[in-house]
Amino acid sequence: MAKCEVCGNDYDKSFEVTTQGKRHVFDSFECAIHALAPSCAHCGCKVIGHGVEGNGKIFCCAHCAKEAGVRGVDDRV
């Protein structure tokens, strides 16, 4: 079985994620998020959902995008 590339756990239910042509192996979604999820450019928390993109950056929510000076974003359009 494959080892999680984040924590090194050798787990029989590990899974693979392929992103941007690279193959990654994780034992849990928590590790996958740790390795792959982008961070909000304003508050630094992990962006698990779609997030908000603006000025070439990704944010966890419209509030953070606005605080960072991105115009025209809103959670409720």
Ligand SMILES: [Zn+2]
């Ligand atoms: Zn792990």
Ligand SMILES: [Zn+2]
């Ligand atoms: Zn944020």
